[in-house]
Amino acid sequence: MTPSIFITGTDTGVGKTIVTAALARALRDLGRDIGVMKPIQTGVARTSEGWEPGDAEYLAAVSSTGDPMDLICPVRLEAPLAPSVAAELAGTAVDLDRVLASYRKLRTRHAGVLIEGAGGITVPIQKDYGMADLARAMDLPLLIVARPALGTINHTALTAHYAQAVGLTVLGIVIAGMPAEPGLAERTSPAAIEQLTGLPVLGCMPFDSNIDVERGDPGETVEWMIASGTAQRVLDRFSLAASGHSNPENP
Template sequence: MNGYIEMKAQGLFVTATDTEVGKTFVSGLLMYYLRREGLNPGYFKPIASGCYFEDGRLMSEDLAWMAGFLGEGMPPELHCPLRFEKPLAPLAAARLEGRDVDLGVVREAFKRLRERYSTLVVEGIGGVMVPLKTDCLVLDLMAEMALPVLIVARPVLGTINHTLLTLAAVRARGLHVLGFVTNGARDEEDEAVRTSPGMVAELGQIPYLGHVPAYDPGRDETELFIARIAPFLEAVKPACSGE
C-alpha cells in the first residue's frame, strides 16, 4: 500500500461477513466492557459511508451511536476521519462525490489514537473485500493494522459460506482470528440457527464465542446485558489487555 507506516497497536479489529450485521453494536459492548474492566479503550471507525450532514460537516451514524451509548465525546476527525455521504463502498462513494479515499488521514488518526488509549476497538466498513481504492481493500487496511480479528456473522442460513469465506481471506493475510460471534434476531426453531455455528467452528477450526441477542440496551440495563454475553467478552479481553 502506498504510504504504508507501522500501525501496530494493542486491541482488535471487528469485521463482519456483510454490511448491517451488527459490528457497531458489538463494538459498543466491547468498549463498555473494557472500560468497566479498568482499561482505557478507544473506538476507531476509519472510514464510514452513508453519513449525514450536521452543522455543515458529515457525521457518521455509527460514531454518533457509539458516542451516545458511551456518553463520551468523539471528534469525528479523530475517531472517523474519512466520511462519505453516499451509502456505498468507499471507492464508489468517493468517485461519485469527486473525492479521494485518503488513507493518510486514517493512518494519522490511528497513530494519535494509539498514543491516547491503552487499547483500540477498530470497526471495519462492510466486509473484508470492500474496496477502499483500486489497489486497496478493507482487508489490506486490516493487514496494515495487524490487530487480532473478531468476525461478526448472521445467525441465518448462508452464514456458513459467508463466514468461512471471510475467515479464509483474513487468514490468508496472516492475521490472527480470535473467533466469531453471531448477532441479531434469530429463530430458535430454525435448524440453520442451531447447526450453522457448530459447522463453521468445526470446518474453520475457529472458536464460536456465542450469540449476541438483538437488543439495544439502555444505559441502566447494560450491565444485565453484559452479564448475558460474559463468556464472549472474557474470551476477547486478553487481546485488548495484553494478558
C-alpha cells in the same frame, strides 16, 4: 492485557456497530482503557451544520471514550456504497494518511482501540487497497461479526479463510442478532462454523429490540457482553494471539 482489534463483518448490516460498541463499553466497565474508531463511514448525509449522526456517534455514545469525532471517524462519505466507489462519486479519494494518523493518535490516548471496518473484509477503500490492507497496516487481529440466519456458515467461512490467506490473525467470531426462538439453522450454525473454520464462536448476541442507534441506546447488549462471558473470551483470545498462540485448546 488491553486489546486493539479490527472488527469486520461477513457483510454489511450484520451488527458490527452494535458488537463493537457493546464490547468497548464492556471492556471499559471491566477496567480496560479502550478507545473506538470507525475509520471510514459511508451513507451519511451532510447538512448545513455538518454530518448527520451515524454509526460513529453511536460508538462514541455507548463507549463514552470522550475522544473527538474527527479522530473516531476521520473520513465520511455521503453515498451508501463501498468507500472507493463513494469517494469516486464525490470526486475525491479516501485519505489513508489521515486514517492512519487518527489511529496513531487514538493509540496515544488509550491502551487499546477497537476499529470497526466498513462492510466486509474485502471491501475496497482505494483501487487495489481494501479493508484487509487497512487491518494489516494497523497490525491488528480480526474479530468477525456474523449473522445467525441461513447462509452464515458460507459467509463466515469465506471471511475467515480469506483473512487468514492474506496473513491476518482471526481471534474468533461473534454472531449478532440471535432470535429468542432460533430455528434449526440458527441452532446448528455456530457449531458448524467452528468445525469448518477451526475458530471459536465467542458469543451469540441476542436480538435486542431496545437498541436505538440514533439515540445511542445499546439496550442490554453491554450487560450481555459481560454476563455471557463474551468480553472475557475476547480478552483471552487476544492475549493468546499476542503471546504467539492462536489456539486456546493448544497453547
